[in-house]
Amino acid sequence: MSANELRRDYLLDRWAVIAVERKRRPTDFVKEVEEKKVKVCPFCPDNEHMTPPAVLVYVPSNGSIRKERDQNGFRHKGWLIRCFPNLYPAFTPADQEENVQIKEDTVLAKAFGHHEVIAESPHHDEHPGVARIPQLVHVINAYLDRLNALSAKTYTQYVSIFRNHKRDAGASLSHTHTQLISTPFVPRIVAEEMEASRRFWVKNKRCTFCEIIKKERDSPRFIWENDSFVAFAPWASVHPLEFWIFPKRHQPTLLDMSRAEIEDLAVALRICLGGLKSLLKDPPYNFGFHIALSKEASDYYHWHLEVYPKLTIWAGFEKSTGIFINVVPPEDAAESLREAVQKEEKGLVAKV
């Protein structure tokens, strides 16, 4: 019996045990789960009063988009995108613009920040894996608008943009939506990536992520690319079927994207998440963007999107040690995803 592999993450001090023996095939994880139907969806059109007033609404207007805000109990209707504060926020705005300092010896602070929801479409089920490309462009533009607004607050050090798909991945509502949380410090995982990439930059005057992208494009972990983006299964994936999407051009935050890149990201999301959906019959997943907001980091940090299919359970070993057992080698994951994503792309082109 040959031993499993221990792989260290590109930048994090994080180890994955990659199954070699008795590994599982990606399709072993196909499991169709009926999502609980709600009678009344609070994120659907005509139910806007069930959620707080929107901080941003995209309304179609003369062939273009008008950006609005709900005010004084009034709720805009006929929207394409609707962003509003989470009714159960983890982080809440400070009463006034406070400068919340989290220092090295801080052990207790107020969770000042924002926690918002973006309803990605008026259509309940228009998830990114099946969405129309123009609608996904609206979604990404809404990310950028809110990222801009939230990062302007004095107490914002970071903005996490993330998505929970299906109940098993922590989504309490099935209407297609993304969440944003702004935090008064840079979260640990991103901070650790930043510190490692900073050290690499100091030593080599190059972006370590740019190097990783170059290497992984030619590796068996490559999945898909278009002009602006590349998708691959990371070397030390901690989730089965995990994949990351990187912009090819060096850029620290989503806010640096050109219009063409925004369009290309919409296509990348549609095709990669569509491929995952068709491969495993719409599995639960989470995704989270990693970005840098600070000017200092712009030389060495490179934003990306990490997608974590939720196919297995982190148990006592993972939780008490921080070592992760992954039963699908990323090379196998990439092979299956590559095929599924290619089919998805062909289908999409045929439809257009």
Added chain:
Amino acid sequence: MSANELRRDYLLDRWAVIAVERKRRPTDFVKEVEEKKVKVCPFCPDNEHMTPPAVLVYVPSNGSIRKERDQNGFRHKGWLIRCFPNLYPAFTPADQEENVQIKEDTVLAKAFGHHEVIAESPHHDEHPGVARIPQLVHVINAYLDRLNALSAKTYTQYVSIFRNHKRDAGASLSHTHTQLISTPFVPRIVAEEMEASRRFWVKNKRCTFCEIIKKERDSPRFIWENDSFVAFAPWASVHPLEFWIFPKRHQPTLLDMSRAEIEDLAVALRICLGGLKSLLKDPPYNFGFHIALSKEASDYYHWHLEVYPKLTIWAGFEKSTGIFINVVPPEDAAESLREAVQKEEKGLVAKV
């Protein structure tokens, strides 16, 4: 609306968002789940041939315990405790006693180590929350025997002893059991605790864990104690209802326990896990021991057991940032657990 709290862990650079507003009551998490029944349990007596030969068996013999090993296809019967290699090991023994060095720049290594299962009782359902105390003493002695055996291997740098309870917490079989995994490096979470406690020791010549115990015994997070152990909900709990059990006497590893302490740990497990069981109708949980094997760490490291009830789902925010949202403040968790554990103790005393 008042803001939630951000709390940093005692030693780790890990933040929990503790709900203040719209927090949940512990009993909100009561959810009875029917566990899948298997027709034939491979861990039950008479099915020993379904698992690999045991590396340790406790057999009753003239009022005491005889320790045996299965050999040449022979399987011992009539056992009280049975320990055998996991049929699907994450870590596997090296062919010969290799010295596996994981260095700072290692990115790939073989997952050499051991992965074992301890069937904690011949009775399928004798989980620690309901077990007889003498049986739990056998369980702990088996931990010690295997810890001794595995830590003697040249490539062992750490031994993780952990338990997954119920399918939702990652247990694939419901027979009461613990797992051991030995690894060729100290896992990140333990290493980080070790480094922080080492720094505290260098500065103060005191064990930081001893100080934490002293402080938490007098805090609203205190749950229960006996002569040798104390249980409390940690300040920056990342799981709802999380609690930790510490030996009062300074000791780096389980192997330092006296016979009286072993007996007291058996009682602590029975009462604390029994209290959790009765409070939430036998919820899924994981537990993991944190220990130090190295001589250097013996001054500053202090072993303990961390228990993580599995009541919520880590989603996109947690997984992509490493910040954890906990909807039950540890003070509320401790209050409920304190009451449940006191009842449990009274019931146990009445039974004896």
